[in-house]
Amino acid sequence: MSKQQPAQFINPETPGYVGFANLPNQVHRKSVKKGFEFTLMVVGESGLGKSTLINSLFLTDLYPERVIPGAAEKIERTVQIEASTVEIEERGVKLRLTVVDTPGYGDAINCRDCFKTIICYIDEQFERYLHDESGLNRRHIVDNRVHCCFYFISPFGHGLKPLDVAFMKAIHNKVNIVPVIAKADTLTLKERERLKKRILDEIEEHSIKIYHLPDAESDEDEDFKEQTRLLKASIPFSVVGSNQLIEAKGKKVRGRLYPWGVVEVENPEHNDFLKLRTMLITHMQDLQEVTQDLHYENFRSERLKRGGRKVENEDMNKDQILLEKEAELRRMQEMIARMQAQMQLQLQGGDGDGGVHGHHV
Amino acid sequence: MDPLRQSPSPSSSRASSPRTFSCERLGYVGIEAVLDQLKIKAMKMGFEFNIMVVGQSGLGKSTMVNTLFKSKIWKSTMPGLRVPMPQTLQLHSVTHVIEENGVKLKLTVTDTPGFGDQINNDKCWDPILGYINEQYERYLQEEILITRQRHIPDTRVHCCVYFVPPTGHCLRPLDLEFLQRLCRAVNVVPVIARADSLTIEEREAFRHRIQDDLKTHSIEVYPQKSFDEDINDKILNSKIRERIPFAVVGADREHMVNGRCVLGRKTKWGIIEVENMAHCEFPLLRDLLIRSHLQDLKDITHNVHYENYRIIRLKESHALPRGPGWVNLAPTPPGPGKVCRWAEDDSDEDF
Numbered sequence: 001m002s003k004q005q006p007a008q009f010i011n012p013e014t015p016g017y018v019g020f021a022n023l024p025n026q027v028h029r030k031s032v033k034k035g036f037e038f039t040l041m042v043v044g045e046s047g048l049g050k051s052t053l054i055n056s057l058f059l060t061d062l063y064p065e066r067v068i069p070g071a072a073e074k075i076e077r078t079v080q081i082e083a084s085t086v087e088i089e090e091r092g093v094k095l096r097l098t099v100v101d102t103p104g105y106g107d108a109i110n111c112r113d114c115f116k117t118i119i120c121y122i123d124e125q126f127e128r129y130l131h132d133e134s135g136l137n138r139r140h141i142v143d144n145r146v147h148c149c150f151y152f153i154s155p156f157g158h159g160l161k162p163l164d165v166a167f168m169k170a171i172h173n174k175v176n177i178v179p180v181i182a183k184a185d186t187l188t189l190k191e192r193e194r195l196k197k198r199i200l201d202e203i204e205e206h207s208i209k210i211y212h213l214p215d216a217e218s219d220e221d222e223d224f225k226e227q228t229r230l231l232k233a234s235i236p237f238s239v240v241g242s243n244q245l246i247e248a249k250g251k252k253v254r255g256r257l258y259p260w261g262v263v264e265v266e267n268p269e270h271n272d273f274l275k276l277r278t279m280l281i282t283h284m285q286d287l288q289e290v291t292q293d294l295h296y297e298n299f300r301s302e303r304l305k306r307g308g309r310k311v312e313n314e315d316m317n318k319d320q321i322l323l324e325k326e327a328e329l330r331r332m333q334e335m336i337a338r339m340q341a342q343m344q345l346q347l348q349g350g351d352g353d354g355g356v357h358g359h360h361v
Numbered sequence: 362m363d364p365l366r367q368s369p370s371p372s373s374s375r376a377s378s379p380r381t382f383s384c385e386r387l388g389y390v391g392i393e394a395v396l397d398q399l400k401i402k403a404m405k406m407g408f409e410f411n412i413m414v415v416g417q418s419g420l421g422k423s424t425m426v427n428t429l430f431k432s433k434i435w436k437s438t439m440p441g442l443r444v445p446m447p448q449t450l451q452l453h454s455v456t457h458v459i460e461e462n463g464v465k466l467k468l469t470v471t472d473t474p475g476f477g478d479q480i481n482n483d484k485c486w487d488p489i490l491g492y493i494n495e496q497y498e499r500y501l502q503e504e505i506l507i508t509r510q511r512h513i514p515d516t517r518v519h520c521c522v523y524f525v526p527p528t529g530h531c532l533r534p535l536d537l538e539f540l541q542r543l544c545r546a547v548n549v550v551p552v553i554a555r556a557d558s559l560t561i562e563e564r565e566a567f568r569h570r571i572q573d574d575l576k577t578h579s580i581e582v583y584p585q586k587s588f589d590e591d592i593n594d595k596i597l598n599s600k601i602r603e604r605i606p607f608a609v610v611g612a613d614r615e616h617m618v619n620g621r622c623v624l625g626r627k628t629k630w631g632i633i634e635v636e637n638m639a640h641c642e643f644p645l646l647r648d649l650l651i652r653s654h655l656q657d658l659k660d661i662t663h664n665v666h667y668e669n670y671r672i673i674r675l676k677e678s679h680a681l682p683r684g685p686g687w688v689n690l691a692p693t694p695p696g697p698g699k700v701c702r703w704a705e706d707d708s709d710e711d712f
Contacts, residue, residue, distance in 0.1 A: 047528020111482075156554075258560055261631025
């Protein structure tokens with residue numbers, strides 16, 4: 001707290017003015033210098049427009065050499081995690097954005113295992129942060145924890161699919177979920193409203209915890225309160241993504257050109273893209289905070305309770321353990337059989353050497 | 362396209378007409394009047410057509426059927442309406458008699474709710490194959506009776522319309538598995554559903570990729586290349602094959618466009634007209650299924666798919682028909698050569 005204040009802060013009429021009202025400025029300056037980190041995960045079936053939406057949101061091309069795999073390759077693929085980092089700078093503010101993509105999710109005929117990889121990844125990031133935090137040099141901890149997960153819901157269904165419900169229930173305690181209705185230009189307004197309501201009902205029915213926008217503080221101005229209220233009422237956001245510039249009504253807009261009209265990405269009457277972007281930007285800090293205060297703390301307390309033992313896979317259910325035990329038994333039996341066969345050979349081939357003493361593993 | 366270009370008798374084979382010598386006619390005989398007789402008979406009897414729609418929920422199957430036959434065959438399920446998701450794949454059929462200009466069509470539509478909606482969709486095609494084979498079996502049993510009916514009721518599936526979701530990428534593993542298995546048993550017409558989410562370029566790219574995938578996996582969808590009879594068929598069917606799968610949009614609401622009342626979907630940025638070729642390819646699908654190839658679909662079902670099934674069944678029971686007093690085949694349980702189970706439900710797993 002310095003008494004040397006720039007001219008505008010000195011108010012000689014209020015005695016006892018200390019001057020720490022300048023603190024936020026200092027924090028602001030430091031943060032701007034340090035830059036921000038944000039990790040966003042996108043999950044959804046192939047073909048829902050995830051990559052297009054991410055490119056549209058951040059006005060960049062995160063996937064310049066993208067090759068869409070053919071059908072034959074898709075059959076063999078399991079879910080993979082691909083993280084791409086990009087540094088965006090706007091008016092001196094640096095944002096280090098990491099987008100974690102999950103290709104292969106929902107592609108297979110049997111999708112039972114498709115979210116194990118994703119959950120492992122999230123836990124790994126938490127684990128790494130925990131490790132760094134408990135380490136000696138804590139100055140430059142890189143925060144790679146997933147701050148937000150956009151879950152893409154198909155607009156073609158009648159609500160959430162069983163896979164959607166199962167996945168969201170599996171990660172709602174680990175990461176902030178923001179459900180997004182993809183490819184919203186395939187729905188009329190009425191259909192959209194109905195679908196949104198249906199999804200919200202199902203989310204409540206299955207007690208899925210999605211990210212809730214914090215209410216505006218009472219001392220914020222009316223516009224902000226109104227904006228927050230509108231945002232809250234539009235969840236889940238129904239979005240359309242595009243980076244192509246189309247000529248519409250005399251000006252160039254980003255949109256999709258159809259024979260029957262042009263869907264404008266940034267038109268609030270056409271879709272909720274602007275709302276999604278506003279939400280992400282105004283609540284980026286809050287998303288990070290909730291990740292730190294809620295999800296990370298949950299993870300940390302679970303981990304420390306369990307002690308130093310690193311858990312292999314929390315979702316292993318009894319069937320799998322049984323299968324593994326059976327496989328082990330079979331292996332041991334095979335080994336015994338091999339030993340016996342060897343002994344037989346020895347007895348036949350050798351001259352009463354005595355059998356080889358098999359060692360049990 | 363003359364729907365009576367082949368004789369409507371069920372046992373017509375696909376062999377080309379035998380070489381005959383044309384003789385000189387001395388006057389008008391009146392042979393061509395047989396066409397009128399056939400027509401009158403056909404009109405009296407009416408036509409039967411059985412169609413099956415397969416695809417994930419929400420792809421517009423019920424709406425498409427309503428649009429195709431311009432009648433409310435199904436109450437189309439609206440998105441967002443409370444529809445309990447069936448835990449196992451079920452099939453249910455609905456039969457309607459539609460009449461147009463004195464021609465009666467007995468239309469049976471079989472829907473397959475629950476297809477591809479579960480987390481584990483393994484073997485979800487078995488109930489469908491089972492149903493198809495069950496219909497063949499039913500017809501076979503009627504056919505081999507010693508005293509059989511004059512007109513065997515035909516419940517065999519003549520056409521299966523498969524709805525591919527408009528991902529824009531390529532066929533999914535589930536699509537491939539299903540198409541591979543079903544194309545051998547029934548005529549399959551794949552369509553790109555809800556095509557209003559794809560722009561024209563995306564549509565073309567998607568279509569080409571699907572065609573490549575089909576070729577790579579040797580999947581022969583209707584119209585099959587190997588069943589083209591003559592050069593005219595080849596030309597006509599090649600044109601159709603170039604555009605398969607059709608990108609369709611279904612709608613059963615009418616809106617006013619330029620003073621006309623059209624079927625379409627009204628959005629904030631325009632009205633998608635279902636019957637406008639510039640918007641979607643629904644007219645092509647309708648023409649294929651109803652206006653030009655309806656009889657062909659039935660013929661191929663009878664002459665090829667049903668015959669294949671019959672051969673397999675007869676070989677299984679080690680009996681070939683030799684005359685009156687044939688071995689009466691014991692009906693087997695339906696299934697693709699084995700006992701068919703409903704798709705197993707794994708909902709008891711907790712996540």
